[in-house]
Amino acid sequence: MMAGTMPRQSTRSSVPTPALVIDLTALERNVAAMAALAAQWGVHLRPHAKSHKCVPIARRQIAAGAVGVSCATLDEVAAMVAGGVAGLLLTSPLAGEPKFAQLEGLLRRDPGIMVVVDDPAAIGTLDAIANRLGTRLRVLVDFDVGQRRTGCRTAGEAVALAKAIRTTAGLEFGGIQAYAGHIQHICDQEARRSAVAGVADQVRFLRAALEREQLEPQIVTGAGTGSAEFDGPGGVYTELQTGSYIFMDADYLAVDMSAERFSPALFVDTTVVGVQWDNHVITDAGTKAFALNGPPPISAAGERGWTYSYDGDEFGRVTLGPGARRPSRGERLAFIVSHCDPTVVLYPQFVCVRGDAVEEYWGITPRHDYL
Amino acid sequence: MMAGTMPRQSTRSSVPTPALVIDLTALERNVAAMAALAAQWGVHLRPHAKSHKCVPIARRQIAAGAVGVSCATLDEVAAMVAGGVAGLLLTSPLAGEPKFAQLEGLLRRDPGIMVVVDDPAAIGTLDAIANRLGTRLRVLVDFDVGQRRTGCRTAGEAVALAKAIRTTAGLEFGGIQAYAGHIQHICDQEARRSAVAGVADQVRFLRAALEREQLEPQIVTGAGTGSAEFDGPGGVYTELQTGSYIFMDADYLAVDMSAERFSPALFVDTTVVGVQWDNHVITDAGTKAFALNGPPPISAAGERGWTYSYDGDEFGRVTLGPGARRPSRGERLAFIVSHCDPTVVLYPQFVCVRGDAVEEYWGITPRHDYL
Numbered sequence: 001m002m003a004g005t006m007p008r009q010s011t012r013s014s015v016p017t018p019a020l021v022i023d024l025t026a027l028e029r030n031v032a033a034m035a036a037l038a039a040q041w042g043v044h045l046r047p048h049a050k051s052h053k054c055v056p057i058a059r060r061q062i063a064a065g066a067v068g069v070s071c072a073t074l075d076e077v078a079a080m081v082a083g084g085v086a087g088l089l090l091t092s093p094l095a096g097e098p099k100f101a102q103l104e105g106l107l108r109r110d111p112g113i114m115v116v117v118d119d120p121a122a123i124g125t126l127d128a129i130a131n132r133l134g135t136r137l138r139v140l141v142d143f144d145v146g147q148r149r150t151g152c153r154t155a156g157e158a159v160a161l162a163k164a165i166r167t168t169a170g171l172e173f174g175g176i177q178a179y180a181g182h183i184q185h186i187c188d189q190e191a192r193r194s195a196v197a198g199v200a201d202q203v204r205f206l207r208a209a210l211e212r213e214q215l216e217p218q219i220v221t222g223a224g225t226g227s228a229e230f231d232g233p234g235g236v237y238t239e240l241q242t243g244s245y246i247f248m249d250a251d252y253l254a255v256d257m258s259a260e261r262f263s264p265a266l267f268v269d270t271t272v273v274g275v276q277w278d279n280h281v282i283t284d285a286g287t288k289a290f291a292l293n294g295p296p297p298i299s300a301a302g303e304r305g306w307t308y309s310y311d312g313d314e315f316g317r318v319t320l321g322p323g324a325r326r327p328s329r330g331e332r333l334a335f336i337v338s339h340c341d342p343t344v345v346l347y348p349q350f351v352c353v354r355g356d357a358v359e360e361y362w363g364i365t366p367r368h369d370y371l
Numbered sequence: 372m373m374a375g376t377m378p379r380q381s382t383r384s385s386v387p388t389p390a391l392v393i394d395l396t397a398l399e400r401n402v403a404a405m406a407a408l409a410a411q412w413g414v415h416l417r418p419h420a421k422s423h424k425c426v427p428i429a430r431r432q433i434a435a436g437a438v439g440v441s442c443a444t445l446d447e448v449a450a451m452v453a454g455g456v457a458g459l460l461l462t463s464p465l466a467g468e469p470k471f472a473q474l475e476g477l478l479r480r481d482p483g484i485m486v487v488v489d490d491p492a493a494i495g496t497l498d499a500i501a502n503r504l505g506t507r508l509r510v511l512v513d514f515d516v517g518q519r520r521t522g523c524r525t526a527g528e529a530v531a532l533a534k535a536i537r538t539t540a541g542l543e544f545g546g547i548q549a550y551a552g553h554i555q556h557i558c559d560q561e562a563r564r565s566a567v568a569g570v571a572d573q574v575r576f577l578r579a580a581l582e583r584e585q586l587e588p589q590i591v592t593g594a595g596t597g598s599a600e601f602d603g604p605g606g607v608y609t610e611l612q613t614g615s616y617i618f619m620d621a622d623y624l625a626v627d628m629s630a631e632r633f634s635p636a637l638f639v640d641t642t643v644v645g646v647q648w649d650n651h652v653i654t655d656a657g658t659k660a661f662a663l664n665g666p667p668p669i670s671a672a673g674e675r676g677w678t679y680s681y682d683g684d685e686f687g688r689v690t691l692g693p694g695a696r697r698p699s700r701g702e703r704l705a706f707i708v709s710h711c712d713p714t715v716v717l718y719p720q721f722v723c724v725r726g727d728a729v730e731e732y733w734g735i736t737p738r739h740d741y742l
Contacts, residue, residue: 370379
């Protein structure tokens with residue numbers, strides 16, 4: 001592990017590029033805005049830590065009122081447990097012995113970690129873990145609402161799982177996860193509203209079926225940054241697991257939301273390394289510096305006529321349209337990232353700035369670290 | 372930094388997924404095969420470390436005869452210097468004060484690091500660094516051969532730069548870099564051969580122009596895994612900077628090469644986490660586990676009728692064609708990666724196996740590490 005080899009810099013403009021930069025003022029504004037919305041809607045917020053994989057950000061979300069954080073992987077759970085962050089929900093159903101073993105180790109440290117299930121066999125495995133640990137685990141039933149990724153396919157299957165959970169000694173039925181990842185990025189607001197309404201109907205149907213079995217779901221979790229404006233006040237979800245709102249990205253900036261409540265807070269700072277071409281300049285940020293899904297990175301300074309593309313691992317290309325300003329060699333250019341979550345995992349830390357001052361370096365949890 | 376939080380496993384099948392796995396037998400075969408080819412062709416090999424970013428692999432390449440390694444970033448150079456790897460060539464022209472400062476720090480530790488230039492202003496900066504360090508730096512002129520990314524646009528510009536280098540006290544003209552990244556993945560062998568021949572003509576023209584000025588290029592470096600079979604014996608390049616041959620990937624497996632000399636050695640191991648759908652199963656490896664460029668991941672076991680796609684950050688989808696085998700929940704599936712280089716940066720280490728035995732965990736150099 002080549003840890004800590006770089007000398008820290010006190011100004012953003014002296015940080016070697018490409019660098020993953022958080023504008024703390026914008027981040028704080030976004031954290032506060034979502035917290036205020038959740039309070040106004042009367043729902044809990046358990047923001048998704050997969051967007052940041054970062055303990056200091058989770059702590060700020062909780063300080064603003066979040067009831068905990070959601071996690072996509074056991075690595076994220078492990079980082080949060082190590083950082084003293086409570087109220088953890090693992091939103092990915094587990095399969096395979098190594099993952100259950102990893103979960104068991106984490107539950108020894110925090111028996112309050114909640115998990116989701118969509119498979120009867122997992123209930124037996126989780127019950128055995130709970131019994132070994134002498135604790136009671138809170139389990140949510142994962143319910144598919146159209147993405148065909150994880151979750152029970154029908155309300156009938158979900159009710160059967162909830163009933164199976166009730167029969168165990170070690171597990172407690174905690175509620176439902178119904179996450180509609182496939183509709184978060186529908187750009188048109190009315191089309192998105194309509195898709196959200198369809199999902200809400202599915203969840204209401206499941207809720208009624210559960211209640212007929214005296215299985216009241218205490219938690220109904222779901223929603224992303226794209227659907228929150230409808231899910232929050234909609235009366236179906238008890239908590240939201242929005243993630244990207246803290247950073248925003250080119251992907252979500254293309255989605256028409258009610259109000260400009262969230263501002264871009266995550267940037268990749270680049271340097272212009274080639275100006276010898278007529279219609280484009282070359283930067284030092286390519287396919288290892290930006291996630292490749294989502295729209296191209298956007299000039300943070302609002303430059304017009306610039307189109308970003310990737311030119312290999314360590315180079316980017318800014319194609320200059322008619323009348324576009326031509327940057328000079330060595331100039332630093334900041335870009336709003338394509339898609340925030342998979343960009344974050346390309347870096348070991350965030351460089352956190354306020355204006356040009358570097359205030360903090362915050363670690364990003366790596367995948368399974370053995371070193 | 373959440374370093375070393377995972378307990379090490381002794382068998383591949385017990386390593387939590389998604390995991391980035393090297394088959395050591397295949398890696399060793401690939402390292403030896405390229406070394407043998409270079410020896411047969413009578414050219415030096417300075418393999419590109421951007422593919423692995425890993426000191427133990429660089430050491431194995433050098434032990435097999437490589438004269439050093441090429442690096443795309445100063446982080447890679449720093450890792451190699453710290454690991455005692457000599458013969459370093461930084462293949463990316465530098466711009467911006469922070470990078471030159473970083474380079475100066477590294478040259479203090481290894482004054483043999485070679486760099487490339489494509490800009491007259493960089494010559495003055497590098498000369499000043501050499502003078503401050505009281506050393507002489509070997510500098511190659513970067514020459515564009517059609518990618519329009521880095522490099523001098525014309526032979527005339529390249530000769531002018533070489534002459535400018537000759538006038539300095541601190542720099543020595545070391546030769547030419549002429550890397551044709553844009554032709555490495557031309558799948559058809561004859562079309563690729565023809566493109567390589569065109570590039571070789573450009574380099575011959577530059578070489579003649581340099582020789583007319585008594586500027587004999589000692590080093591002519593370039594070539595990738597796709598063009599090596601022509602560049603190696605072609606008489607134009609004195610050394611090859613091939614990188615991907617050690618791992619191979621779906622991208623290069625689609626390129627028709629002369630012989631099956633290189634075998635897939637890099638895999639992402641996944642676990643099936645969802646089997647409830649009629650025409651697909653869900654894995655735990657999504658857009659944070661595979662680079663998104665290149666063709667889809669390929670079943671390492673040669674399963675037929677499986678098509679991999681990405682289903683969010685932490686999920687993949689294997690669509691099952693007619694007659695395809697249906698894997699079961701919890702089953703481990705290994706995939707040949709889409710594109711090796713940008714997949715490597717998604718993980719903190721390689722899990723190195725021989726058969727089912729885990730032999731080593733090798734660290735992957737992260738981007739700028741301040742923590």
